[in-house]
Structure formats: structure tokens, C-alpha cells
Amino acid sequence: AQSVSQHNHHVILSEAASLELGCNYSYGGTVNLFWYVQYPGQHLQLLLKYFSGDPLVKGIKGFEAEFIKSKFSFNLRKPSVQWSDTAEYFCAVNAWGANNLFFGTGTRLTVIP
Amino acid sequence: EAEVAQSPRYKITEKSQAVAFWCDPISGHATLYWYRQILGQGPELLVQFQDESVVDDSQLPKDRFSAERLKGVDSTLKIQPAELGDSAMYLCASSLGRESTGELFFGEGSRLTVL
Numbered sequence: 001a002q003s004v005s006q007h008n009h010h011v012i013l014s015e016a017a018s019l020e021l022g023c024n025y026s027y028g029g030t031v032n033l034f035w036y037v038q039y040p041g042q043h044l045q046l047l048l049k050y051f052s053g054d055p056l057v058k059g060i061k062g063f064e065a066e067f068i069k070s071k072f073s074f075n076l077r078k079p080s081v082q083w084s085d086t087a088e089y090f091c092a093v094n095a096w097g098a099n100n101l102f103f104g105t106g107t108r109l110t111v112i113p
Numbered sequence: 114e115a116e117v118a119q120s121p122r123y124k125i126t127e128k129s130q131a132v133a134f135w136c137d138p139i140s141g142h143a144t145l146y147w148y149r150q151i152l153g154q155g156p157e158l159l160v161q162f163q164d165e166s167v168v169d170d171s172q173l174p175k176d177r178f179s180a181e182r183l184k185g186v187d188s189t190l191k192i193q194p195a196e197l198g199d200s201a202m203y204l205c206a207s208s209l210g211r212e213s214t215g216e217l218f219f220g221e222g223s224r225l226t227v228l
Contacts, residue, residue, distance in 0.1 A: 046216055101217060
């Protein structure tokens with residue numbers, strides 16, 4: 001069975017600080033990996049995704065994530081956060097060929113102006 | 114930009130009552146999902162439809178939950194009777210094709226409070 005772990009439950013940063021949110025998954029086969037973001041009062045939306053190829057993927061709003069297959073990780077990064085990045089971030093995985101997404105428990109990011 | 118529509122946004126009910134949620138996916142999306150998100154947790158799949166057929170309902174508590182997508186377009190999720198532990202956000206999502214891209218488009222959700 002697939003599972004996703006996000007070890008940081010709540011991260012508080014000052015504006016301009018660098019961000020890294022951890023995500024580890026467990027699944028033995030080929031996977032697709034995603035980060036979704038939920039801004040306050042809004043719906044979940046896709047931030048970035050990895051299917052294959054370059055393990056460093058870039059998403060919207062300056063976010064990027066690196067897939068490290070040997071570590072079963074897909075950590076999210078941003079060099080300089082803004083107050084508007086305050087949101088909840090969810091890592092998700094699905095097995096190749098399947099439609100369903102398995103989500104982590106989410107990390108709440110608070111950026112202090 | 115096309116969106117997934119859900120209603121109601123909020124529902125407060127007493128335990129043992131029946132509740133229903135409606136979802137209209139993005140036009141042309143073949144796959145529709147219902148997820149439940151309990152406060153402090155990530156979304157968990159309840160049921161997945163491909164057109165009008167159920168693909169996965171293994172996590173749906175079938176003694177009290179039911180879901181349908183009769184014409185392969187909009188969908189209804191019902192709970193009867195509601196229990197205190199059903200308090201959660203119910204999210205509907207859709208995806209374009211029958212093959213996996215995993216890219217889901219979510220609605221704003223229906224927040225259920227059971228008293």
C-alpha cells in the first residue's frame with residue numbers, strides 16, 4: 001500500500017527565509033509525485049508535479065521540488081518565501097497507471113511579514 | 114477558468130439525520146472523486162468514478178454512505194444516518210482522462226458538522 005509522510009506539521013518563517021518541506025513516500029513501483037497547496041479559504045490546487053525525467057521540477061510561484069528515488073523523497077523548496085505563501089501544503093503520490101492520489105497529512109506554513 | 118462546483122458549502126446537522134452533497138465536475142472530465150478531509154489530516158479517498166461506473170469504493174463506509182453518478186456527469190454523496198465522526202470537509206475532484214496523470218482539480222468542498 002502507498003503512504004506519504006510529511007514530518008513538518010507547522011512551519012513558521014519570516015519573509016525572505018528559505019523553505020524546505022519534507023515528503024517521503026512508501027511504494028515499491030513507479031510513482032507520480034505532486035505537491036498541492038491550499039491557501040486560506042480556497043480549494044486545493046496543484047503546485048507542481050513529477051512524472052519522469054529531470055528530478056528537479058519547477059512549479060508555480062517560484063516553488064521547486066526534487067525527486068530523490070533512493071530516499072523515496074520529494075521535498076518542496078523555495079529560496080525566499082513571501083507572506084502570500086502562507087497556506088497548507090500537501091504532498092501526494094499515485095502509482096503509475098492509477099488515478100487515485102494518496103495524500104500526506106499536510107504542512108501548515110505561516111510566513112510572518 | 115473551469116471549476117469543480119460543490120454544494121452546499123456548509124452543512125450542520127444532528128446525528129442520525131440524512132445529508133447529501135452534490136458535485137459538478139469540470140465539463141468533459143471522465144473521472145470524479147469524493148475525498149474526505151478530517152481536520153488536521155490529508156484528504157482520503159472515499160469513492161472514485163470513471164464515467165458512471167464506480168472504480169474504487171473500498172474506503173467508503175457502505176453501511177451509511179452512498180454515492181452515485183448516474184449520467185456520468187454530476188454526482189451525489191449521501192450519508193444516512195450521520196454520526197458525530199462524520200464531521201469533516203467533503204471534497205470533490207475531477208480529472209480529465211481515463212489514464213493516469215494524477216492531476217486532480219478540486220472543488221471548494223462541503224464542510225459538514227454533525228451535532
